Amino acid sequence: KQEVTQIPAALxxxxxxxxxxxxxxxxxxxxxxxxxxxxxxKGLTSLxxxxxxxxxxxxxxxxxxxDKSSGRSTLYIAASQPGDSATYLCAVNTGGFKTxxxxxxxxxxxx
Amino acid sequence: DARVTQTxxxxxxxxxQEVTMRCQPILGxxxxxxxxxxxxxGLELLAYFRNRAPLxxxxxxxxxxxxxxxxxxxxxxxxxxxxxxxxxxxFCASGLVRDGQxxxxxxxxxxxxxxxx
Numbered sequence: 001k002q003e004v005t006q007i008p009a010a011l012x013x014x015x016x017x018x019x020x021x022x023x024x025x026x027x028x029x030x031x032x033x034x035x036x037x038x039x040x041x042k043g044l045t046s047l048x049x050x051x052x053x054x055x056x057x058x059x060x061x062x063x064x065x066x067d068k069s070s071g072r073s074t075l076y077i078a079a080s081q082p083g084d085s086a087t088y089l090c091a092v093n094t095g096g097f098k099t100x101x102x103x104x105x106x107x108x109x110x111x
Numbered sequence: 112d113a114r115v116t117q118t119x120x121x122x123x124x125x126x127x128q129e130v131t132m133r134c135q136p137i138l139g140x141x142x143x144x145x146x147x148x149x150x151x152x153g154l155e156l157l158a159y160f161r162n163r164a165p166l167x168x169x170x171x172x173x174x175x176x177x178x179x180x181x182x183x184x185x186x187x188x189x190x191x192x193x194x195x196x197x198x199x200x201x202f203c204a205s206g207l208v209r210d211g212q213x214x215x216x217x218x219x220x221x222x223x224x225x226x227x228x
Contacts, residue, residue, distance in 0.1 A: 031212075032216070034216060034217065036219070042221060042222075043202060043219045043221040043222050044204075045219075046216060046217070049216045089154070093215070093217075094214075099144070099217060100156070101146075102153075103153045
């Protein structure tokens with residue numbers, strides 16, 4: 001059974017810092033991995049999608065990497081801003097259309 | 112712009128009442144997912160459809176929950192009778208799965224916040 005773990009559960013950093021969010025999964029047989037952002041009381045916004053054949057994806061200040069063999073993905077946020085404050089969720093698509101979510105990392109960027 | 116639309120956004124109902132949540136997937140998407148989010152359990156997959164056919168609803172309590180797609184533009188999730196433990200945010204997501212693929216990028220709606228008192 002696929003399990004997805006995200007650490008840390010919460011993170012508070014000063015504005016301008018570069019930071020790394022971690023996601024690990026137990027079964028390396030994945031179809032893709034998606035990083036989402038969720039603001040309080042809102043839906044999920046897709047940030048980056050990495051197919052199983054890819055190693056990383058970049059969008060603006062965000063970079064996500066995938067190492068299937070070790071069951072890990074990282075989301076790197078450069079030059080963090082207060083507007084980046086949100087919960088970041090990692091989701092693994094195991095094929096058969098099932099997507100398993102981690103519990104998320106709550107990020108707070110202080111001005 | 113293309114987005115998944117869910118209605119209602121908020122619903123408060125009394126225990127025992129029927130609740131119906133609706134979802135309009137992104138036009139052209141052929142896969143629809145229903146998720147439930149709670150503080151304790153996080154995001155749980157309840158059911159998903161491809162080309163309007165239910166593929167897996169093993170995550171859904173069968174005795175009171177039902178999910179359907181009457182047509183390609185509407186998915187419904189119904190709870191009857193509702194219970195306080197059903198209080199959660201219910202998300203619908205859609206995606207486009209091409210032949211030969213077994214996964215997709217999921218696009219989420221804003222959710223329906225359900226409170227059962």
